[in-house]
Amino acid sequence: MPYTNSELLNTTHLLSGVDKQRRFLLKIATTPTTCASCGQLVSQVEASGKSLDEYPVDDAQESEFTCPHCHTKLRWIVPLMGSPFWMTERAFQGSQERK
Numbered sequence: 001m002p003y004t005n006s007e008l009l010n011t012t013h014l015l016s017g018v019d020k021q022r023r024f025l026l027k028i029a030t031t032p033t034t035c036a037s038c039g040q041l042v043s044q045v046e047a048s049g050k051s052l053d054e055y056p057v058d059d060a061q062e063s064e065f066t067c068p069h070c071h072t073k074l075r076w077i078v079p080l081m082g083s084p085f086w087m088t089e090r091a092f093q094g095s096q097e098r099k
């Protein structure tokens with residue numbers, strides 16, 4: 001049986017390559033980062049509006065993210081391949097206001 005997201009995050013079992021990759025993505029998804037709009041901390045899972053176990057970690061980039069604090073639509077940016085964090089950008093009108 002496949003692991004649920006919360007089981008994957010907490011398991012101490014040896015994981016296969018696929019499950020290791022999913023756990024890596026889950027750690028990113030549950031790590032809070034600052035909202036590009038209001039500066040409050042928000043994780044991908046929180047911004048997706050789904051529970052941890054509902055979160056589609058394999059196609060996270062296809063998900064819609066909305067900041068729960070300011071309700072701005074956010075886009076997930078991975079700043080460097082393989083880095084264990086993510087950044088947000090406003091999904092619309094973000095490009096004109098870059099600092």
Ligand SMILES: [Zn+2]
Pocket residue numbers: 035036037038039040067068069070071072
């Ligand atoms: Zn916000």
